[in-house]
Amino acid sequence: MLRSFSYVTDHTGFCGTVKNSPSDFIVTEIEVPEHLFRDTHDESLQKTSAVPLEQSSPYLQQPKKLRREPPGLCAEGCGGGGGVPRPSERDPGQAGGNSSASPNKKHHEGEPELKSGLEEASILDSLLGKPISELLDKFACDLKDAWDLENNADAASREFSLGPILDKKNRADLHSAVRQKFPFLVTITKDNAMIVKGNADYRELCQLVTEKETSDFFKFLDAKLENSTFSFEPDGNKDHRKVVHHFINRKFGKLLETKSFTVTGINDQPSMSIMVRFREKSWSRKRSAGGFQEKQDLYTAFTLQKENLETLEAIGFLAAELGVLPSDFSYTGIKDKKAITYQPMVVKKVTPERLKEIGSKIERKGMRIHNIHSACQHLRLGQLKGNHFDIIVRDLKHHSHDSSADLRERIYEAMENVETKGFVNYYGPQRFGQGQNVQTDQIGLALLNEQMVKAVKLFFTPEDTDDPVNNAKRYFLQTEDAKGALVMLPEFKVREKMLLRALNRYGVNHEGCTKGWLNIPHAMRIFYVHAYCSKIWNEAASYRLKIYGSKVVEGDLVFSEENDKSISLNGKVHIVTAPEESAKKYSINQVVLPMVGHSIKYPSNKVGQWYHERLSKDELQMCKFRVSPLQLNIPGCYRPILKNVQNLSYFLEGSEKGIEIEDNHLSESKVSLHVSFDLDPSCYATVCLREIMKCDF
Structure with missing residues (x-):
């Protein structure tokens, strides 16, 4: 390569x-800080974010973006409810509310109450100043008036800028304050400037329930108070309740869950109400004699020593032996195959004792496990020193x-x-699969072009050897018999088996292959796309050095080691000017090149032109670097040339x-x-x- x-x-x-x-x-991973492995209930240690595989070093990582909208919101158009009765058309008396029968919010001891509108207004005045705060009020009122006009087409596109908010904490406070005072608005950060616009999902829910319920629901959603619940007003119309259930599950299903329960309605008649609560994630609650106790997920950390094995292949062995999924393992990087490597890992849902039990079995596969101990959380790709x-x-x-x-x-x-x-x-040859007939970047290119069947067939292209794995691949390509190939594959080939099970169920067509790729853990799916992006970066670096050498020229991208976390990644990347080139202001060690993605900028010299021509060659000139059917999002990043x-x-x-x-x-x-x-x-x-x-x- x-x-x-x-x-x-x-x-x-x-x-x-x-x-x-x-x-x-011999490769030994330099340990991440010890506090990440401590068996502790410190809440701050449990907050993690995904880091793209291609990040080249911690200071070049894309910073975790502030929440642009209430979680799960989609920028879809407003619907009229599809013939379902509007609130005013429900059973008599049910458009109002019975707060005693079904309180909208339930708080638990020690949890903060939602701020009142006056408190939010005061916060907005202090953060924005009175003039901007008043303009925001006017924008909000005008937008609500426009929504009432059925034929007002521009309401959905209206935006209002609050200007640049550089302080990260002020931005977070402002996001919350705007949405608490105006739950029908969403806030977005663009290059440190905060933009406010209408919330299409708020408007759609208003077609189904009262505006007060809609407003209270979005305040509940934005506050995200642990263990809090929200109840809609009693509703005797089963068909209407069904539509509300579907709306919430469609828009916020990953965050919320709903159920109907019986309440006392008008004239003491029983009725039904929909209750909403947040889904349990890394914690769950169980009742005990002393009330609620928090039950932590079980994590076990260890150091994996492997020899002549790929990292993902080793995880496949371990998962099969322990009876868990490959996605239950976390690690900070992929290690060489033809080597002896040592790397920290964390496995979920496995006790230290259980991990020790498999020691002798995995030694036959070229693995050993050291330093087994309890941990408080998983590891993240890129989280290594x-x-x-x-x-x-x-x-x-x-x-x-x-x-x-x-x-x-x-x-x-x-x-x-x-x-x-x-x-x-450069990215090394092992990133692309050394000696393989089909290299990982080719599969990644097919996925970016949404050629799902081609990607599957590339994935199952065998090597020129006679062994159970390649014989199974050969058989599948010749017959498309996924079930037969499944029987032939060894148990540790977890990725292949996951894919084949879906293909057996859905068929070897575009839809079936798409579902097959979705059956593989996200980290494995995106690995192939990252391999393609890495190949392009390698070619770009070689081209840059051939035409400009070690001289920093106009149009190059240089990275500023500015520590201000409020500055976006693109804000830290500067395009070299002609005077800066003449003054030799920068060194070649500061020059970076982009890993292709949807959120990066390109050099403004011949190298930038080369990127566009190279992507066109692979029919990616219009690529958005989002493969929605596979839930793949490739923002891109920057990598130093040297x-x-x-x-x-x-x-x-x-x-x-x-x-x-x-x-x-x-x-x-x-x-x-x-x-x-x-x-x-x-x-x-x-x-x-x-x-x-x-x-x-």
Whole structure:
């Protein structure tokens, strides 16, 4: 994958073999902070967010975006209820409310009450100032008036800007205050400016229930008070209740659940009401003699040692042995296959004792488990500090074009050069599947183009070997008999089995293949798309270095290490100007290139033009980098062109006992190079070695 790609250093290099055996390539993940593993009930430790796989280092991660809308809201148009009775058409007396029979909100001791409208108005005045606050009031009133006009087409597109709000806490307070005072509005942050517009879901619910109920429901939704419930007014119309249930489940089903229960209505007659509550996630409640007690999810942390296994393959083995899903495992990065690797993992729903029981069984698969202990939460991709590598390069010799007799000098020169200048930060060959007939980026491209059947067939393309896994793949491609292929596959091939089960049920067509991909955990689905994005980044980096070299030129993107968390990722990426180029204001180490996605900007020089032409070549010129049928969202990020190696050390050792290494010259193939170093997250040791040795692996 890297053959013919550019280098940043100009030394001659040398030849040698890497990964003669797994013990020649040892990778140890640099541990994440210990507090992430503490068995604690500290609520702050349980709040995590997903981090895209392609993030190159913690300071370049896309910051967690502020909530743009109440969770689950869709920007769909308003409907009239499809012939279902409106509130005024319900049974007599039920358009009002019986607060004693069904209180709208139930609070528990110690939980904050919702703020009153006057309190919210006061907060808005203090955050925005009186003039802007009054303009917001006018916008809200005008929008409500426009909604009352059935033919007012522009109401849905109306927006009002509150201006830039740079302080993160003020933005969060403002989001909450606006929605509490005006539940029919939603707030959106665009480049630090806050935009207010109408909430289409609020308007749609108003077609089904009273406006007071709608307003109270959205205030309840925005407050997200643990254990709180919300009850709609009693409703004797079963068909109407059914439509309200469907509306809430369609819009907020991932966040809320509903049920109907009997209440006392008008004239003490029994009626039915809909109650809403938040779904339980990482915690659940069970009643005991002392009241409610919190039951934490069970997490067990451990260090996985594996040899000659892919990370996902190892997880498949462990999941099958423990009787859990692969998605119950969390880890911070993918490790090399042909190596001995050590990495922290966390598994959910498994006790430390149960994990210890399988130790002897998994050793036969090339795995060992160390440092087993209880944990409080899962790990996240990208949540690592880096990796330490201990590598042996054997069969050292000169390049064929090198006439020098001094191999030792070549090695010293290469080490010093890379330690000083760094290396091109390419994604390594293992990201794309070394030696495979079909590489992961090809599957990712098919998924981005929503060619679901093609992606499945690429996924099941066999290697040129005669073993149970490839025989099963070969059989499936020849017959499309998913059930038969399932029987042939070994149990540990979890991804393949998940896909085949869905294909057996739904068929090998577009719909069936889509459902098949959805059957695979999200982290595995998006892995293929990230592989394609990585391939494009590699090509872009090589092109950038070929045409501009190490000089920083107008139109390049440079990254500012600004610590202000309120500044968006794009806000930290600056386009180099002509005067800045002339003044040599930036160094090549500050230049970044985008990983393609929907939320990044491109260089404004020839490199930006190259990106657009390259995506057009793969028919992605109109790609939104969102694959909705597979729930894949690819915002993109930025990756430095160059990276530095840390803590580099090395020594030469005779390959046979008794061989002495002379000071002046080394005999080819008689010695091996032992090298160790640390790299930042998402950097590849094979890429660093490529720069040192000037040869591809």
